[in-house]
Amino acid sequence: MSHNLTTALVEDLRARIVSGHIAPGERLPSGSTLIAEHGVSRTVVREAVARLQAEGLVHPRRGSGSYALTPPASPPGTGRPARTLQDRRALLGFRTGVESEATALAALAATARADHHLVRMEDALPGVPERS
Incomplete structure (x- = not known):
């Protein structure tokens, strides 16, 4: 009850x-x-x-x-806020797909400068083992 x-x-x-x-x-x-x-x-x-x-x-x-608090904006195309568990799961699934793809594209776009930046970060952190 x-x-x-x-x-x-x-x-x-x-x-x-x-x-x-x-x-x-x-x-x-x-x-x-x-x-x-x-x-x-x-x-x-x-x-x-x-x-x-x-x-x-x-x-x-x-x-x-x-x-x-200010109510969250409605998900695009629905005209209503995501309030149900099903809505939230759908949004999380969408985010996972978009964020995974964005991460993959960022990794592909990495350049030789990225290695230079990693070396500089490792040098700045004490106790980090040398890269082989």
Whole structure:
């Protein structure tokens, strides 16, 4: 039951942040206020804030409360933020492909100067064994 309560609270707070009802930098309602408004426990409030933090929507400050962040931009072509696990996995897969290809292209573009730079870095670091 608390999972559903947590999900409901997350969805309500997410909607308020994304809509601008809670502006970026603004403090979220206190735990006591959320408990009273939603009829939930302190544990549900903590879990909801942790989920929103994982989504990049809030930043908790010890002793001060949690503050809304600017909602992340929507992934290109979707018109909506990546909030589900499936969306995030798709984005990570895309990033992995792009970043791997970029790394491979950078390695291919390395020149003889790269060896010179490696030698200089090794010379600057004490205790690094000589290259053979």
